[in-house]
Amino acid sequence: MAVLDIQFTSHDCGSCPIRHRAVCARCDDDELSRLEEIKYYRSFEPGQTVIWSGDQMDFLGSIVSGVATLSQTMEDGRTQMVGLLLPSDFVGRPGRGAAAYDVTAVTDLTMCCFRRKPFEQMMETTPHIAQRLLQMTLDELDAAREWMLILGRKTAREKIASLLAILGRRDASLGLGGPVGDEIAFDLPLTREAMADYLGLTLETVSRQVSALKKDGIIALEGKRRVRVPSYDALLAETGDDSDGGALI
Amino acid sequence: MAVLDIQFTSHDCGSCPIRHRAVCARCDDDELSRLEEIKYYRSFEPGQTVIWSGDQMDFLGSIVSGVATLSQTMEDGRTQMVGLLLPSDFVGRPGRGAAAYDVTAVTDLTMCCFRRKPFEQMMETTPHIAQRLLQMTLDELDAAREWMLILGRKTAREKIASLLAILGRRDASLGLGGPVGDEIAFDLPLTREAMADYLGLTLETVSRQVSALKKDGIIALEGKRRVRVPSYDALLAETGDDSDGGALI
DNA sequence: GGGGTGCCTTGACCCAGATCAACAGGTAAA
DNA sequence: TTTACCTGTTGATCTGGGTCAAGGCACCCC
Numbered sequence: 001m002a003v004l005d006i007q008f009t010s011h012d013c014g015s016c017p018i019r020h021r022a023v024c025a026r027c028d029d030d031e032l033s034r035l036e037e038i039k040y041y042r043s044f045e046p047g048q049t050v051i052w053s054g055d056q057m058d059f060l061g062s063i064v065s066g067v068a069t070l071s072q073t074m075e076d077g078r079t080q081m082v083g084l085l086l087p088s089d090f091v092g093r094p095g096r097g098a099a100a101y102d103v104t105a106v107t108d109l110t111m112c113c114f115r116r117k118p119f120e121q122m123m124e125t126t127p128h129i130a131q132r133l134l135q136m137t138l139d140e141l142d143a144a145r146e147w148m149l150i151l152g153r154k155t156a157r158e159k160i161a162s163l164l165a166i167l168g169r170r171d172a173s174l175g176l177g178g179p180v181g182d183e184i185a186f187d188l189p190l191t192r193e194a195m196a197d198y199l200g201l202t203l204e205t206v207s208r209q210v211s212a213l214k215k216d217g218i219i220a221l222e223g224k225r226r227v228r229v230p231s232y233d234a235l236l237a238e239t240g241d242d243s244d245g246g247a248l249i
Numbered sequence: 250m251a252v253l254d255i256q257f258t259s260h261d262c263g264s265c266p267i268r269h270r271a272v273c274a275r276c277d278d279d280e281l282s283r284l285e286e287i288k289y290y291r292s293f294e295p296g297q298t299v300i301w302s303g304d305q306m307d308f309l310g311s312i313v314s315g316v317a318t319l320s321q322t323m324e325d326g327r328t329q330m331v332g333l334l335l336p337s338d339f340v341g342r343p344g345r346g347a348a349a350y351d352v353t354a355v356t357d358l359t360m361c362c363f364r365r366k367p368f369e370q371m372m373e374t375t376p377h378i379a380q381r382l383l384q385m386t387l388d389e390l391d392a393a394r395e396w397m398l399i400l401g402r403k404t405a406r407e408k409i410a411s412l413l414a415i416l417g418r419r420d421a422s423l424g425l426g427g428p429v430g431d432e433i434a435f436d437l438p439l440t441r442e443a444m445a446d447y448l449g450l451t452l453e454t455v456s457r458q459v460s461a462l463k464k465d466g467i468i469a470l471e472g473k474r475r476v477r478v479p480s481y482d483a484l485l486a487e488t489g490d491d492s493d494g495g496a497l498i
Numbered sequence: 499g500g501g502g503t504g505c506c507t508t509g510a511c512c513c514a515g516a517t518c519a520a521c522a523g524g525t526a527a528a
Numbered sequence: 529t530t531t532a533c534c535t536g537t538t539g540a541t542c543t544g545g546g547t548c549a550a551g552g553c554a555c556c557c558c
Contacts (some may be wrong), residue, residue, distance in 0.1 A: 021511095053500090072500060119517080191504095191505070192505075192506060193505085193506095202505085203505090203506080204506095204508085207507055207508080208507080210507095211507075211508085224505075224506065
């Protein structure tokens, strides 16, 4: 008997871009239809704000396509990105109605949303949803901690290299780039300013360090946004991490 | 009917310093005894390492008393603290045997440990454990993201003020200090070097900024480790945060 | 074409915090 | 009592990255 397996993962089987396999020996099979029942889609354009910190958030959901950011802003305007949301990432916090961060689309964005109340009720009755969300949240926590090392202890050059390594690895693992360890190429989904907000730098420093990595042959730029990395290992060597390439996101 | 409520919370009822109320309408009442069965205690001295990053971790557990840190170290010695573990905090990741971070006792430390395999099996059969852990993990994620703002965008003075505010609030909420908004006092559980590793600074900068806050009357030191904050609001004003005092940990 | 506007780059200069260094308790062992 | 060690403080100097400023390029609209 298959286990219940709710994956917040994008794929492309016909009309439903999210796979919700809800088949369980013990649980009721019509959990599946209940999930279908409470879900709807929303689309956003680049730069559009999905939700402002503090707003009431009547849904939870996952990214189907595109890239969004989670960020915090101090009243004097300093902002720090605290999450980078890519397809299959979960948005929102079960059990809390108010958004804690600004969520902003950085590309065209599609989200699959579930109405909060019924989703939370379903979590009560379908234990594997909580178990799945726990694993996803633990992954996010690992990514946040990796990020803390980047923010607290790395030089500007190492920060840029780390970000490129993370984005490159993410793309590669989605099968959009080549094999890791060799040449990879990917599109930067972020502006220089967004990269700066990610890394705790200014956009000028980002620009300078990207130029420096280019001059040193670590990366090549095709246009402003397309990055080619001749040797992923050489890029990893610039991150300051030990060689296991342990960067997480 | 009471709900199953497994809290990883320290209290002081006789021999068992952890409260595991396991009473549930649907679940079996003897889950309680199963938890008792697989648990044991470990004690550590200040400076002692609980576990090294990469080591096999055959237990999960929670802090009963004392303070521990979660940290990452780069091979050239730069280290960043990524978690501060206080009583009731959970240690370890269900589903992963290898430790991802160094865990170090900074004071006398007592942990309540559960053997990994039986605990994970119990998670499968007792759904509310996963739900409780999900909430705790989401709290940790919020704390990590607050911390990212501190690391990425705050000045040294704001960083120190933020750390003191967090420690002070934590102590106050545990009933060890006075009411928030007014004078509070607490012991610093961290050395200057640990504070530096927490905040992405050097210990010299920490020392200077602590002295500066003292000179400006924001804090008073009684010895090196006892901190008295005449006005918690004045301290919050130094953190750079908006006035809701939203610092999380 | 001309003039916005958004995004990026590069240069010149400055400063917050790192680095290097000396020293001051406190305490613990010899 | 002396020596050693650990933690913390303070001073002097240096520097990585911030700040301010001036363009460059691509694209869009009039």
